[in-house]
Amino acid sequence: MEPLHEAAWIDWANFTPFASLLGGAMIGFSAIFLMATLGRIAGISGIAASAFFEKEGRIWRIAFLIGLVFAPLLATMMRGEVQPITITSSFPLLIAAGLLVGFGTRLGGGCTSGHGICGISRLSKRSVAAVITFIATGIMTVTVMRHLL
Amino acid sequence: MKEIIFALIAGLLFGLGLVIGGMTDPMKVLAFLDVFGLWDPSLLFVMAGGIIVTFIGYHLQLNRSKMLMVEQCHVPTKTALDRKLISGAALFGIGWGLVGLCPGPAFTALYTVPEQGIVFVVAMLIGMAFHDKVVAK
Numbered sequence: 001m002e003p004l005h006e007a008a009w010i011d012w013a014n015f016t017p018f019a020s021l022l023g024g025a026m027i028g029f030s031a032i033f034l035m036a037t038l039g040r041i042a043g044i045s046g047i048a049a050s051a052f053f054e055k056e057g058r059i060w061r062i063a064f065l066i067g068l069v070f071a072p073l074l075a076t077m078m079r080g081e082v083q084p085i086t087i088t089s090s091f092p093l094l095i096a097a098g099l100l101v102g103f104g105t106r107l108g109g110g111c112t113s114g115h116g117i118c119g120i121s122r123l124s125k126r127s128v129a130a131v132i133t134f135i136a137t138g139i140m141t142v143t144v145m146r147h148l149l
Numbered sequence: 150m151k152e153i154i155f156a157l158i159a160g161l162l163f164g165l166g167l168v169i170g171g172m173t174d175p176m177k178v179l180a181f182l183d184v185f186g187l188w189d190p191s192l193l194f195v196m197a198g199g200i201i202v203t204f205i206g207y208h209l210q211l212n213r214s215k216m217l218m219v220e221q222c223h224v225p226t227k228t229a230l231d232r233k234l235i236s237g238a239a240l241f242g243i244g245w246g247l248v249g250l251c252p253g254p255a256f257t258a259l260y261t262v263p264e265q266g267i268v269f270v271v272a273m274l275i276g277m278a279f280h281d282k283v284v285a286k
């Protein structure tokens with residue numbers, strides 16, 4: 001359990017405003033490219049669900065997901081360094097979280113990409129409401145897990 | 150064939166954006182959600198970069214039909230806020246906060262942390278199937 005800070009305190013050591021802005025812009029260009037070429041929204045939860053559970057329009061979605069999975073490999077090849085990623089969560093927690101993310105994104109019609117990037121860019125009221133909601137419950141969850149349990 | 154190549158490029162570009170933006174690392178995502186701890190606001194900058202570019206691009210594409218190679222765009226038409234939207238987003242947020250993975254980074258985790266990645270992605274797909282095949286039917 002970590003101490004509860006009295007006010008929000010910024011983690012300057014890990015804060016990456018420029019890289020994150022650039023990464024976000026690249027996600028934006030991907031979204032525009034997908035709209036220009038296939039006329040589709042770059043919403044990962046929707047693409048994943050249709051790739052696995054629908055009969056039509058599977059192939060482009062599977063291709064998109066393959067690109068997504070191997071992007072870290074491409075990044076490593078381009079930059080020549082491996083950014084180590086660790087997940088310390090237990091398997092039961094991973095399963096619970098996965099189930100909630102899968103069910104919740106389908107019920108809510110989107111995730112961080114579909115609502116957060118594409119929906120807000122279309123000025124969709126639904127997406128703004130969804131983003132506020134999932135960031136709020138995400139913050140609540142992390143606060144409970146890290147500071148209150 | 151063209152479709153497959155375009156989609157593959159879009160997926161790679163999307164994933165590269167996640168990597169460069171730091172969003173493939175669940176610890177960084179959790180640090181964004183940890184506003185009462187040591188807060189890392191980087192995720193806001195990813196969203197800002199993504200929204201600025203996408204807003205301009207979509208505006209040109211959808212409102213003036215420029216820059217489009219397709220006849221038809223598949224864009225959601227619902228506008229009303231409803232209970233499903235909010236409860237779905239709320240549940241998603243809880244799952245997101247538990248581990249720090251949302252669907253995009255879950256797929257890159259298949260490559261970067263395969264063991265945990267596969268467990269999470271399979272659970273996520275089961276959650277999706279439970280909604281699509283059981284609840285929504």
